[in-house]
Amino acid sequence: MRNKYTIFLCLILFVALVVIEKENNIISKVSDKLSLKQPPLQAGSLDWISVRRNGSNVLLSDPLYRYTNRRLENFTELFEGGLLSASASNGRKHILLLATTRTGSSFVGEFFNQQGANMFYLFEPLWHVERMLTLEGGRTNATVSASAYRDVLQQLFLCDFSLLESFIEPVPQEHVTTSLFRRESSQSLCEDPVCTPFVKKVFERFHCRNRRCGPLNFTLASQSCLQKQHRAIKSVRVRQLETLRPLVEDPRLDMKFIQLVRDPRAVLASRMVAFSKNYKNWKRWATDGEIPDDDDEVRKLKGNCDNIRMSAETGLKRPAWLHGRYMLVRYEDIARFPMRKAAEMYQFTGIPFTSKVKDWILKNTHASSEVSGVYSTQKNSSQQIEKWRVTMPFKLAQVVQKVCGPAMTLFGYKFVENEEILSDLSVSLIEDMNFL
Numbered sequence: 214m215r216n217k218y219t220i221f222l223c224l225i226l227f228v229a230l231v232v233i234e235k236e237n238n239i240i241s242k243v244s245d246k247l248s249l250k251q252p253p254l255q256a257g258s259l260d261w262i263s264v265r266r267n268g269s270n271v272l273l274s275d276p277l278y279r280y281t282n283r284r285l286e287n288f289t290e291l292f293e294g295g296l297l298s299a300s301a302s303n304g305r306k307h308i309l310l311l312a313t314t315r316t317g318s319s320f321v322g323e324f325f326n327q328q329g330a331n332m333f334y335l336f337e338p339l340w341h342v343e344r345m346l347t348l349e350g351g352r353t354n355a356t357v358s359a360s361a362y363r364d365v366l367q368q369l370f371l372c373d374f375s376l377l378e379s380f381i382e383p384v385p386q387e388h389v390t391t392s393l394f395r396r397e398s399s400q401s402l403c404e405d406p407v408c409t410p411f412v413k414k415v416f417e418r419f420h421c422r423n424r425r426c427g428p429l430n431f432t433l434a435s436q437s438c439l440q441k442q443h444r445a446i447k448s449v450r451v452r453q454l455e456t457l458r459p460l461v462e463d464p465r466l467d468m469k470f471i472q473l474v475r476d477p478r479a480v481l482a483s484r485m486v487a488f489s490k491n492y493k494n495w496k497r498w499a500t501d502g503e504i505p506d507d508d509d510e511v512r513k514l515k516g517n518c519d520n521i522r523m524s525a526e527t528g529l530k531r532p533a534w535l536h537g538r539y540m541l542v543r544y545e546d547i548a549r550f551p552m553r554k555a556a557e558m559y560q561f562t563g564i565p566f567t568s569k570v571k572d573w574i575l576k577n578t579h580a581s582s583e584v585s586g587v588y589s590t591q592k593n594s595s596q597q598i599e600k601w602r603v604t605m606p607f608k609l610a611q612v613v614q615k616v617c618g619p620a621m622t623l624f625g626y627k628f629v630e631n632e633e634i635l636s637d638l639s640v641s642l643i644e645d646m647n648f649l
């Protein structure tokens with residue numbers, strides 16, 4: 214009798230919950246999440262590059278997409294033929310902050326997000342592209358991703374969201390979405406007029422934090438973008454700077470690349486904490502056992518380091534196409550001298566270094582024991598940067614030094630020979646470098 218009663222109560226509770234959740238659109242959200250878990254695309258055939266647009270599957274190489282490429286070629290031709298000059302951008306600057314995860318790029322991105330009314334800033338728009346192009350087993354085809362990243366970035370710098378929209382799941386309806394990744398990290402997407410009146414029944418996962426807004430209307434975002442003097446995008450997803458050459462050659466854009474790097478040993482240490490699920494092998498190696506030379510994880514680390522190094526080598530060689538457009542910055546220098554480095558970055562981009570940015574830097578590089586989420590940008594930078602040295606097992610540092618050696622040498626990160634030097638914070642591992 215009692216059991217029956219309990220079951221009955223549970224049933225009522227369940228029904229009530231379903232009703233409430235339906236109201237809030239949460240259930241549909243959850244099922245979106247579940248269906249996303251399965252790799253949307255199959256490897257092995259050409260049509261795995263298919264991208265959902267307008268609710269149906271189309272090939273990336275479909276006419277719209279090819280149009281983007283052709284248009285690009287046309288502009289490249291005009292540019293090379295000298296018919297258009299680079300001044301077609303009207304003094305407008307297009308800044309791309311290139312980094313990898315756990316290099317402090319959210320923090321450095323804020324330097325531009327905080328600039329003020331003249332800046333249109335986007336935080337990791339390529340998240341959607343990567344997600345859509347991820348194959349079974351979590352891999353992506355580098356060639357395909359590179360062209361998709363390039364074309365989406367090019368459109369975004371021109372305030373055109375249409376290609377990005379085709380990568381967003383679920384597909385935006387009438388250019389309106391509730392699913393833009395980390396919308397709240399772009400001030401430009403949370404201010405008037407992009408912030409439309411709040412809609413009670415609509416659930417938006419990455420909603421604006423500073424105020425309540427309706428779902429994101431890309432038409433409004435695009436209009437706002439067109440009105441801003443400058444545009445900046447941060448991305449941890451581009452692997453090779455070289456692949457972005459067509460952006461430089463687009464006369465409508467005045468590109469400025471800032472590549473942010475960090476000691477790969479510190480990056481690994483930080484990733485093992487932040488993405489702990491994906492770093493189980495590293496954690497096991499840290500506590501016991503040999504680290505296999507030919508492990509997939511080690512190869513992945515090497516691949517990452519090689520990409521970063523090759524991009525930097527491309528930039529530092531100063532080829533004609535990158536003249537005045539490339540700057541390399543180490544996270545450690547920013548953490549130690551945030552104001553000086555920010556000023557240098559602004560000088561490089563040719564944009565006024567506003568007092569709003571200065572105030573933000575002052576506020577966020579000092580005092581703040583209370584905020585310390587893993588994605589937090591607010592921390593005592595100079596104190597944080599060397600913490601990894603006392604916790605990272607020497608064994609792991611050794612592996613990184615082995616596979617990322619050339620990158621470390623290029624960026625001026627000193628090798629350590631033993632555990633004592635690794636954890637002795639009076640020994641600096643950062644060589645003074647001048648990449649200018």
Ligand SMILES: *[C@@H]1O[C@H](CO)[C@@H](O)[C@H](O)[C@H]1NC(C)=O
Nearest residue numbers: 266267268269271277375379
């Ligand atoms: C998407 O669908 C709308 C109407 O349903 C149509 O007008 C538009 O041309 C379509 N866009 C693409 C890219 O197919």
Ligand SMILES: *[C@@H]1O[C@H](CO)[C@@H](O)[C@H](O)[C@H]1NC(C)=O
Nearest residue numbers: 280281282283284285286287
């Ligand atoms: C590119 O140029 C060709 C010839 O100049 C022209 O026919 C074509 O429409 C252009 N394509 C685009 C996408 O502008």
Ligand SMILES: *[C@@H]1O[C@H](CO)[C@@H](O)[C@H](O)[C@H]1NC(C)=O
Nearest residue numbers: 258259262353354355356357
């Ligand atoms: C990536 O995709 C391209 C274009 O479809 C294909 O030619 C190439 O073989 C793929 N590369 C890998 C490693 O699968």
Ligand SMILES: *[C@@H]1O[C@H](CO)[C@@H](O)[C@H](O)[C@H]1NC(C)=O
Nearest residue numbers: 386387388389430431432433
């Ligand atoms: C998005 O904004 C544009 C521009 O104001 C407007 O015309 C359009 O109706 C809006 N879309 C929706 C679905 O509200």
Ligand SMILES: *[C@@H]1O[C@H](CO)[C@@H](O)[C@H](O)[C@H]1NC(C)=O
Nearest residue numbers: 579580581593594595596597
């Ligand atoms: C931040 O770290 C620096 C260097 O360790 C230290 O001098 C400073 O007092 C710290 N500031 C705060 C507010 O903790």
